[in-house]
Amino acid sequence: MGALAAVMVASGLFILGWLPALAPGAWPTLFELSLGGWSLEVPVPREWSFVTVGFPELYEAFWGATCGAVGSWLVCSGFLQRGFTAGVLIGITAPIVGTYLVNRQMALIGEALAHTAFGGVAIGLFVGAAVPRFDYPLLFALVTAAIAALGMQYIAVTTDGYADIPIAIMLTGGFAVGIAVISYGVVFSATVESYLFGDILFVPFENVQLMVALTMTVAAMVALTHKQLLFITFDREAARLARINVWFYDTLLIVLTALVVVAAMQVLGAILVAGMLVIPVAAAMQLTTGFNRGLVLSVVLGQIAVFGGIFLSYYWNVATGAMIIIVAIVLYIWSVLGKPIW
């Protein structure tokens, strides 16, 4: 367990670029954080973080080449490039995390976390309007969702299960707080709408970088723990018998869900984001006999839903988030009518 935690921390540091900071003499850049009246200089070796260094180059190279090759505005527009990238990342992380949620009947937890995250967004918008320095709603959403996730875990431990009453209360309560805050003090309805329904056009590059970091984190965590997650999902008691620390992996799963939900909220919107956790997974389960294949297949189907949704939403001039979910549902219906293919 200790070794696992250590590897997790190390990979987290690598993704965010802090690992070389542990070595003396490797403090290349100072990043200034100013909050309120005081400021803090934080050494962030930006040159080493994949998210800030490797990725932008990769991004430019890929889209430059694609735009050059295809030439259409669909791949040359900066907005759409960011939107596609965000969509692809969502199509990877949401089905991966969703596979474990769906098979444990925890699908509604994703929905509850999304609604609570929206409450966090509302608080963030409210605070940001008053204090421009704190204008980062997604960070508020992340914190709120994380707290809600841990709260859900606490309730699950004390009541021995993920009962629907606490989930329903959290779902409606988080949303109610959001609406209350908005009706009281937030004026920018377009911004609120973009968090509620998603807006693929206004994903700033920093958010894409954040999503890359989250995707790498989710992928790394699942890669390290997928055996234990599968075991716990399939037969919780046998996992306890084998003395696997079930509580730890439960908490990990729920926190990863919170991360994925907040990241995906930008494109799909708080209301629909849970769909990406559930629908590609449900479709994959119809088409396969094995669990690991189901995982891969759900990512493939997620990608099809994202691409199909984005293209169709542009040709038909319909909201992108909604179109992605509708395409996912069409895939699901097709999978139910079909037979296992892999």
Add this chain to the structure above:
Amino acid sequence: MTRAIDVEDVTFAYDGQPVLRDVTMSVDEGDFVGLIGPNGSGKTTLLKIMLGLQTPDSGRVELFGTPAAEFSEGTRLGYVSQQSTEAETMMPVTVREVVTMGRYPHAGSRRLTDEDREIVDDALEQVEITDLASRRVNRLSGGQRQRAYIARALASEADLLALDEPTVGVDADSVDAFYALLDDLNDRGITIVLIEHDISAVAEHASTMACLDCELYEHCATDRFLESDALEQAFSSARVVSSAGLAAGD
């Protein structure tokens, strides 16, 4: 020879209802113990307490000489429980994937090796379900599924196999074959604790019997047990106890 399981003065109440009261018994390594008793006598609870899945209200439980709560070698324990959980009925998991789960606690975070895969293949062969390896677990018959779970315990290299009414819903022929498999495993040194409804079947194969009804009535070699009045006592008194409404636990 160390004792595989050692239970002393264990008492357990569920929601105020007494389920187990001052139960004392032990299971030696290599034993084949049949645990019987009327419905609601707390057999499943006792089994879970023995495996460390539940903590008794009072009393001492030891697994292979270590207190059950501190016992960390989970791979030595195998458990085939009564019902399929919802996940098992819905999840797309192949038989091979289920049996491979037995290797996960051994593997931890590292990848599975060829040796792991060999052990899985061996386990599948031992229970004779190699031809079902790629089938979805929930498409198997009851008897086949139980074999898959035994294979998982074998893959985890368990020394102790606990089974809770594994032949419920299994056809008669498969039950015979099932018991033959258990005999085989026991001959190879695996300790077996088996909860069963079918007293005659388990009496035929088990080396010791334990009869439970809130208190342990008799725990001795099978022949003596069948000759003794313990069975009659247990079941007739259970009827008396139930009809008088006194809690035998449920």
